[in-house]
Amino acid sequence: MKLSEVTLSHRYADMGDAFGRRINPTPFKHPQLIDINPAVLQLLGINAAEASNPDWAQLGCGAKLFHGSRPFAMKYTGHQFGVYNPDLGDGRALLLGEVEHQGKSWELHLKGAGQTPYSRFGDGRAVLRSTIREYLAGEALSGLGIRSTRALSIVGSDEPVTREQIEKGAMLIRVAESHVRFGHFEYLFYTKQLQAQQQLIGEICRRFLPDSQELSIGEQAEAMLRFTTRRSAELVAGWQAVGFAHGVLNTDNMSIIGDTFDYGPYAFLDDYDPTFICNHSDHTGRYAFEQQPGVVLWNLNALAHSLSGFVSVEALRDCLEQFQPQVTDAFAARMRAKLGLTTEEEGDQALCADLLQLLQQGEADYTLFFRALSRYRGERPAQGLQECLAEAQHSALEQWLGHYDRRLAREHSDSCARNRAMLATNPKYLLRNYLAQKVIETAETGDYQPLHTLRQLLQSPFDEHSQHEVWASAPPESGKRIPLSCSS
Template sequence: MSTANTTPLFPFDNQFARDMQGMFAPWEPAKVPAPRWLRFNHALAESMGLEADRLGSDEGLQVLAGNVVPEGATPLAQAYAGHQFGGFSPQLGDGRALLLGEVVTPEGKRLDIAFKGSGRTPFSRGGDGKAAVGPVLREYLISEAMYALGIPTTRTLAAVATGETIARDRPLPGAILTRVASSHVRVGTFQFFAARGDIDSLRKLVNFVVNRHYPALADAEGPERALGLLRAVQTRQAKLIAQWMGVAFIHGVMNTDNMTLSGETIDYGPCAFMEAYDPQTVFSSIDHGGRYAYGNQPGIAQWNLTRLAETLLPLIDAEDSDKAVALATEVIEAFPAEFDGHWLNVHRRKLGIPATQEDGPPGQDTEAEQDRNLVNDYLQLLHRHGVDFTLGFRRLSRVLRGQSSEWSSQFAAQAEPDLQAWSQRWLSRLPSDGTVARSEHADAMDAVNPLYIPRNHLVENALDAASDPGDMALFERLLAIVTRPFDEREADALAALAGTPEQTQGFRTFCGT
C-alpha cells in the first residue's frame, strides 16, 4: 500500500493564466541534469502556508529545478515591453523566467511563484534562458536583506544548482531561482499593449491590477479608475524609492520593465549598496552614463511613471487627448513633492526627529524645511569627508549615549567645527526629556538605521566561494548577518565595517543575463 502524499505540492489558484489570455505564452521549464539544493527558504515557505518539509525534500527539488511540473501549475512566459536605458523595445517578455502559478497565503494574500533561469522561452531573443549560481544567490541574498530592512520586495523561495555549465564570459555553474512576488505586472506590461494600440488589453490590465493590488479603487469607474491607478502606483513608488535612498540601495537597472505596479523591488541584477556617500555612485557595468546612479533614482522613477501615464491616456479620456494629458500630467507633476515627503520622514526617523504637522513643499520656512536642511547638511558632511552612509547614521545614536567620539572619529579631524555646529542643531531638534528619553531616542534610531548591510566585498567573496568551489559557508554566514540588520552582535563586528580602498576601488556589478 502506497504512503506517497497525493495532495498537490502547491495549492495553485492561477488568476493571471485564467483571466489574462493573450498576455503570455504557455511554456514549460527546461529539464536539468543534476539538480541539488543551494538553499531553500523554509521560513518563507511556512509563512505562505506551504508544506515546507515536503517542499524542501527531494520531491520539491525536482519541482523547483523545473524537472517536474507540479499539479495545478500553468507555467507561462509573460509578455512585456520596456524602456531600457531610455531606449524603447516594443517586445521583451520573460526571456528566462516562467510564472509557475499563484497561491493564496493563510492571511489571504495572493502571491506569484516564478522561476528565473529555467531555459529559453518565445521571448528569449537569442539568449539561452539560463542563470548562473552567482546571480541567483545575489538575488536571494539581497532580496532577503531588503525584506529584513522592511522594504517592499520580491523574495526568494529557493535556489537550486542545475548541474549544467553555462557560457558567459567564462564557463559558470548553472542555477534556477524561485521568486515570490505580489505579481509580476510591470510598467513594461502596459507598454507592450499600448505599443500595439490594444486598448481592450490595457483595460483588462487596469482591472487586474486594481483588483489585486488596489481594492480601494474597486468602485471607481471609467476614466477615474485609470487615473486613480496612476495615483496609487505613484504613491507606492514614491515611498519605495524613499526607502531605497534611506539604506543607500542602488537598483542599478531601473528600466520600465523592472518597475512593478505592486510597488515591490524586483530584478536584483547589478544592484549594490553604496558605502562612502556620493549621490553619483554607480556600480552597474552597463550604466556607462550614470543614468541609474544613486541620486538619480527619484527622477528615474518619475520618468518611468510618465511612461506608464502615456499608456493610460486612452483610458483616462478617449475623446479628448489634451484633457487626458493634462489630467495625467497633474498626477506626474505631484511626484517630487510626494517623494520628498516620504524621503523626509525616512530621514527624520534615521535622525530620531519627530514628525511635524507643518509639512509642506521645499522652500517654505517651516519646521519641515528646517528638518530637510538638517538632513541635507548632514549628507553633505558625509559626502565631503567620504564617510560610510550606513555607519554615518548608525553611529550617530552614540552621541545620545555619551559616546560622541565613536561618531566623530569617522570624519577627518578638520571636520570637527562643522560636526559641532551640525550636532548642536540636531540635538536642539530632539525632545529634551532627560537621560532616559535620550536613550529611548537612541534605541529608536538603532531600530531604523541598520548596522549590517550586504557589503559589496562580502557579497562577492560569498558568491565566488559558492560558484567555485561550491562552498556555501560564506553565503550562509552572510545571509544570517544581513537578515538581522539592526541588532549589534560582537561576533559580527567585522561584517559591519566598510570595505577597504583595495576592496572598493573599481567595484562593478553585472546583470548576470
C-alpha cells in the first residue's frame, strides 16, 4: 500500500484511561530523515517505493500523523534493579496506533516524542546516539533469528538535548506486535485495578492465544503466563547463544510476548567473558551476561505475583518451574547448531561447557571463533582456530578438538554439509560496540552512509559481503568494554 493509505487502529488505547493518556507529540521544528528501514516497510505492507516519500521526515517526528492516529502514552510500573517503582510509564514515547497486514497487527511507537504525564523530571527526548543504537540492535537480533522490536525510521534534528553532554535530538518509530510489558500487569495489580487487569489479559489472549478465548479468566491468565514463560526462556537462551547482554533487565523492560525490548546499555560479547557487565551503573553485576537467565526468572516471578488474583499459587509455581528446563533445552539446541551437530547425545552439554571454558581462558573472540569453527574439517594444526586463542591454550584446544572429532564421527557428519549449515548459523557480522560508536560519530557529522551499510550487513549477518570485510574484523583493544549508561 501507499503511505497515504496507511490507517491506524487503536485497540490498546481504546481499552480506556486505566491504561494511559492521550497526548500529542512535540515535533521537531527542522526534522531530517536519516534512515528508513525497507525490511520494516515490507513487514507493514508499505510499498518499497514509498521509502522516498517526502512525508517521512514529518511523520517520523510527530509533525504529521498517520491517518487515524491518536497518540497515547502507556502507563505501567515495574521493578528496577529489584526495587518496585510506581512512577513509570511512557515518559518519552507515544503509541501512535496499529497497522494490520497479512493477519498481523503491528504497533507503531514514536520514541523521543516529548514530555508526557509520565515523564517525571525528564525532557521526553531521545538523542541521535541512543536512537541509532536501538535502530541497529533490533536489526542485529532479528538478523540472528532472535525476537526483537524493530524500528521503521530515524529522524534527526538540530535540537539540543542534554545528557552527559549536549547532543542532537532524534526520534525513531519502534515497531512491535505488542508493547505490553510485565510492568503493565504489575501496575494494575498494585493499584488494585483487577477489572482492568482482566481486560488486558483478555486482550493479550485474543491476539496471541486465540485458542484460549472460551476459557475462564483464571485459565486465560495461566495460559498467558505459560506462553510468556516459554517465550522468555527461548529469548534468553538465544541471547546466551549469540553473546548478547541486555544490560537493564528490569520488569518494565520485559515484553509480555518475549521480544527483546528497550535497548539501553546493551552489548555483544567480544572476548568470551561470562561475567561481562555492559552497564557501568550496574555496580553489583545484577545484569551481568551470565546472570541473565536467573534475572529473567526473577522477573517472571514478579509477573506471576501480579497475576495471583486470578491464578492459584500451585499453578503459578508449576508455570515457573517450566522455565529452567525450557532455557536448558533451547540453549542446548542453539549450541548444537553452532557446533554443527544434527543429533543429540548425553555428553553434548559437557562438550559445549568445555569449549566455553576454553574460550574464556584463551580470551577468544566469541563470534570469530565460531565463524572459524564453521570452516573446520579436522585439519591439524587447526591454524584458523589457534589464531583465535592465546598460545597457552593451544594444547587444550587440540584436546577439545579430539573430543569434537569423535563426536562428529559418531553421527557420520559430512564436512561440506556441516560447514554450510554452520556458516548459516554462526554470523560473520555482529553489532559490536566499537562499530556502533563509529557509525554514531560519523552520523553526528551528517554522514549517514556507514549507518546504512551496517544496517544492511546486520540484516544478513551470515553472508560473506566480501566488499565489507573490514566490518567483520576483531575490535581493537580500545574498542572493547566501551562504557555504557542507561542513556545509551
